[in-house]
Amino acid sequence: MKTKMFLTLTLFLACGLALFVFADNQEEEEEKNLLVFPKAYKTKSVSNGGKINGVVKFDGEAPEMKKLEIVKDKATCGKVDKFDESLVVGEDNAIKNTIVYLMDITEGKDFDAEAKKPEIDQKNCKFTPHVQIVPVKVRLTMLNNDPVTHNVNIADININKQQTRMIKRLRINAMTKPQGPVEVKCDIHGWMRAWVAYVPHPYFAVTNEKGEFSLENVPAGTYKLGYWHETLGNNNKEPVTVEVTAGGEVKQDFTLKMKK
Amino acid sequence: MRITMLTLTSLFILACVVMLPSFGQEAQEGSLIGKQVYEESCAHCHGLEGRGDGSGAENLLPRPRDFTRGLYKIRSTESGQLPTDKDLFDIITVGMPGTSMPGWETSLSTNEREEVVKYIKTFFSGFQENEKPPREVRLADKIPYSKESVEIGKGLYVELGCVECHGNLGRGDGTSAPTLVDAWDFKTWPANLTENWNFRGGSDPEDIFKRFIGGIAGSPMPAFQGDTFYHFGLTPEQSEQYAALEKKVEDGEELTTEEEELAAQYFEINDTAATAALDWAEGLEMSPETLKIYNDAMKVVYEKSWHLANYVKSLSPEKRPEFAIGKHVLRSQYIQGELPALADETWNTLEFSYYPLFGQIVVEPRQFNPSIDSVNVKSFYNDTEVVFLFSWDDKTHNTSEEENEETGKTYQDAIAIQFPVRPPKGPTDPKPYFLWGGKKPVYLWQWKASAPDTLTELTAKGIDKAEEQEAQGNFAVESDYTDGKYSLWVKRSLKTDDKKDLQLDVATFVPIAFSVWDGGNGDIDTKRVISSWYSFVLEPLPSTRRFIYPPLVALLSFGLLVGLRRFIQRRNS
Numbered sequence: 001m002k003t004k005m006f007l008t009l010t011l012f013l014a015c016g017l018a019l020f021v022f023a024d025n026q027e028e029e030e031e032k033n034l035l036v037f038p039k040a041y042k043t044k045s046v047s048n049g050g051k052i053n054g055v056v057k058f059d060g061e062a063p064e065m066k067k068l069e070i071v072k073d074k075a076t077c078g079k080v081d082k083f084d085e086s087l088v089v090g091e092d093n094a095i096k097n098t099i100v101y102l103m104d105i106t107e108g109k110d111f112d113a114e115a116k117k118p119e120i121d122q123k124n125c126k127f128t129p130h131v132q133i134v135p136v137k138v139r140l141t142m143l144n145n146d147p148v149t150h151n152v153n154i155a156d157i158n159i160n161k162q163q164t165r166m167i168k169r170l171r172i173n174a175m176t177k178p179q180g181p182v183e184v185k186c187d188i189h190g191w192m193r194a195w196v197a198y199v200p201h202p203y204f205a206v207t208n209e210k211g212e213f214s215l216e217n218v219p220a221g222t223y224k225l226g227y228w229h230e231t232l233g234n235n236n237k238e239p240v241t242v243e244v245t246a247g248g249e250v251k252q253d254f255t256l257k258m259k260k
Numbered sequence: 261m262r263i264t265m266l267t268l269t270s271l272f273i274l275a276c277v278v279m280l281p282s283f284g285q286e287a288q289e290g291s292l293i294g295k296q297v298y299e300e301s302c303a304h305c306h307g308l309e310g311r312g313d314g315s316g317a318e319n320l321l322p323r324p325r326d327f328t329r330g331l332y333k334i335r336s337t338e339s340g341q342l343p344t345d346k347d348l349f350d351i352i353t354v355g356m357p358g359t360s361m362p363g364w365e366t367s368l369s370t371n372e373r374e375e376v377v378k379y380i381k382t383f384f385s386g387f388q389e390n391e392k393p394p395r396e397v398r399l400a401d402k403i404p405y406s407k408e409s410v411e412i413g414k415g416l417y418v419e420l421g422c423v424e425c426h427g428n429l430g431r432g433d434g435t436s437a438p439t440l441v442d443a444w445d446f447k448t449w450p451a452n453l454t455e456n457w458n459f460r461g462g463s464d465p466e467d468i469f470k471r472f473i474g475g476i477a478g479s480p481m482p483a484f485q486g487d488t489f490y491h492f493g494l495t496p497e498q499s500e501q502y503a504a505l506e507k508k509v510e511d512g513e514e515l516t517t518e519e520e521e522l523a524a525q526y527f528e529i530n531d532t533a534a535t536a537a538l539d540w541a542e543g544l545e546m547s548p549e550t551l552k553i554y555n556d557a558m559k560v561v562y563e564k565s566w567h568l569a570n571y572v573k574s575l576s577p578e579k580r581p582e583f584a585i586g587k588h589v590l591r592s593q594y595i596q597g598e599l600p601a602l603a604d605e606t607w608n609t610l611e612f613s614y615y616p617l618f619g620q621i622v623v624e625p626r627q628f629n630p631s632i633d634s635v636n637v638k639s640f641y642n643d644t645e646v647v648f649l650f651s652w653d654d655k656t657h658n659t660s661e662e663e664n665e666e667t668g669k670t671y672q673d674a675i676a677i678q679f680p681v682r683p684p685k686g687p688t689d690p691k692p693y694f695l696w697g698g699k700k701p702v703y704l705w706q707w708k709a710s711a712p713d714t715l716t717e718l719t720a721k722g723i724d725k726a727e728e729q730e731a732q733g734n735f736a737v738e739s740d741y742t743d744g745k746y747s748l749w750v751k752r753s754l755k756t757d758d759k760k761d762l763q764l765d766v767a768t769f770v771p772i773a774f775s776v777w778d779g780g781n782g783d784i785d786t787k788r789v790i791s792s793w794y795s796f797v798l799e800p801l802p803s804t805r806r807f808i809y810p811p812l813v814a815l816l817s818f819g820l821l822v823g824l825r826r827f828i829q830r831r832n833s
């Protein structure tokens with residue numbers, strides 16, 4: 001009898017401990033605001049693919065964008081008013097700079113020539129675009145169109161390169177593994193921020209001022225559609241399932257809320 | 261039967277539970293010793309799981325390293341590479357100057373330190389995934405320290421934008437300094453290059469060179485990756501020609517066909533070299549030709565880096581100044597007539613007395629992360645007055661209380677010089693408590709950046725029990741803040757009518773101590789840097805009797821000798 005009780009107790013304890021360990025792990029994953037990538041991706045020619053498009057909108061009253069205080073190199077950096085771009089909500093509550101993408105596509109088109117030459121410009125001490133998609137094994141080019149020195153610090157991939165005003169073009173080491181989005185900073189001008197996503201396939205779109213996105217030439221099939229926004233988070237846990245038919249068009253809008 | 265089943269299930273689940281943590285942390289290759297040592301000696305700051313979040317972490321700046329991101333500041337390896345085992349072992353052995361990381365050479369055995377290195381590596385999966393060993397920085401072809409090298413380095417310091425953070429003269433007072441944060445968004449300050457005893461990874465030109473080529477991962481300090489240099493791959497002559505062509509284009513002038521071709525050629529050379537540098541950084545297979553292009557181009561980068569390292573080395577004194585005790589006591593020198601003004605060159609004839617400062621951690625609010633290393637003092641006196649020149653480095657010039665989103669709350673900078681109200685009668689007579697006195701009161705001169713030309717006299721009987729004196733004395737005060745350095749010039753008469761003031765007598769040793777506030781580092785009230793008691797003395801003039809007695813003795817001796825000689829001569833004859 002005693003043995004039985006002891007065993008039952010052990011069992012309970014063991015289950016409790018197991019649950020605890022699992023729960024702890026899960027929490028960790030949630031903390032990171034990252035994209036979901038397929039394990040492998042194969043390119044093939046896609047003809048008569050479908051299209052997924054839509055609009056990303058903000059639910060509720062959008063907070064006003066905070067004007068940034070320019071404390072350095074005012075002659076260059078203070079030319080144009082700058083705002084905190086961590087949440088850009090335009091007309092009709094449209095959200096700019098949201099990544100919308102396919103999470104689980106394993107076969108499809110290759111990146112087009114344009115996508116293989118990603119650039120981020122540094123002008124008036126501001127990164128443009130704010131969110132850039134970079135294919136894996138492709139080098140991102142940083143342009144310095146300012147008469148001041150910048151530095152490109154991407155701590156998550158352990159890269160920090162000084163780009164003096166003399167260096168107009170500077171390439172950043174390519175990544176072999178998909179990852180991100182990772183934050184790009186300039187330490188010299190502490191307010192400068194951008195995001196780079198290193199991706200294995202071309203079915204990634206970044207919403208424009210009108211909140212619009214469009215994924216084109218998608219092979220027919222059923223996919224998980226994901227979004228990512230630097231402030232509003234992602235839907236990694238509840239991706240939207242979309243069914244793409246040959247030559248068809250799927251409309252899928254998103255409404256995002258402020259994280260609690 | 262049921263019991264057997266239950267036993268089996270329990271055992272199975274138990275086994276699972278035991279295995280689970282090791283799934284989370286990759287293979288736990290670190291031995292039991294490493295884990296044990298880590299948990300006993302390191303985890304309090306670095307956290308049980310190596311996330312830099314131990315119980316002590318909150319009060320430390322720089323924060324203890326988070327080992328889970330593979331970002332290591334002090335490495336002998338190239339940019340983007342992990343540290344070698346030896347790098348980790350060395351840091352554990354010698355510690356990191358200017359931080360809370362102590363050296364463990366005496367408290368951990370060699371074996372224990374080696375084991376803890378293995379354990380620390382389990383916190384970041386990159387160590388296991390890397391097939392190739394990390395690439396070390398090439399130290400061959402070192403350019404020795406020389407005046408010429410320092411001069412070239414000085415030019416590079418400006419060209420490469422070091423000034424943005426480290427400031428014109430390297431005191432860490434660059435215009436970007438107040439807003440710097442690290443990869444964890446914690447506040448971080450650029451190094452004060454004039455105090456190389458605080459360099460985290462050592463102060464030799466080799467150490468400095470490694471920080472350039474490898475960068476300081478996780479910090480705002482960039483790495484020199486070849487292509488970050490202007491016209492990488494071009495010879496100096498080619499670069500000059502190319503720059504002239506570029507300028508023409510910029511000015512809107514048309515290039516001739518020949519010039520255009522030349523420009524295209526230079527662009528190509530630069531681009532090819534930059535591409536080779538990226539191939540190298542990414543660890544790609546490189547053809548012998550590309551490798552040669554890379555190595556040739558890097559030669560120039562290495563050369564420049566050595567010059568810059570020599571320049572940085574030149575900014576600090578050869579060794580840390582001796583603390584102002586023993587023979588380094590602050591000795592005020594006598595001069596006849598007018599005492600020197602703030603900008604007077606007479607000051608250059610005197611050596612500074614160096615007073616190291618440390619965070620005040622006795623009374624709340626405390627300063628666990630002091631930002632000011634020391635205060636330097638010189639002094640002269642004449643028959644009626646004494647003059648002091650205090651100087652100290654401060655990375656930010658704060659003249660008022662401010663609240664700013666980028667830099668947080670800052671206060672005004674200040675200094676207080678502390679003396680006892682009455683100097684002790686002898687070496688055994690106790691001094692007042694060093695933290696602004698106690699039963700025995702102290703007499704203070706307080707200066708604040710908001711009123712740079714005035715000095716306030718205080719009497720205090722404790723760190724929070726200071727009162728302004730009713731009768732304020734007559735001081736001449738001047739101050740200056742340039743390139744990260746404060747200078748404060750104070751002149752007062754040797755004697756005053758106020759009984760609460762310190763009266764100065766020649767050859768009497770007077771205890772002296774300091775409090776300094778760096779408002780940019782959040783110093784206010786008791787949160788500040790302090791010193792313990794040191795000594796100050798009006799150095800007595802060497803007595804004029806030295807001109808009388810020695811010649812007299814010499815004369816007498818001579819006379820005696822002559823007499824003795826005569827006496828012996830007479831006796832012999």
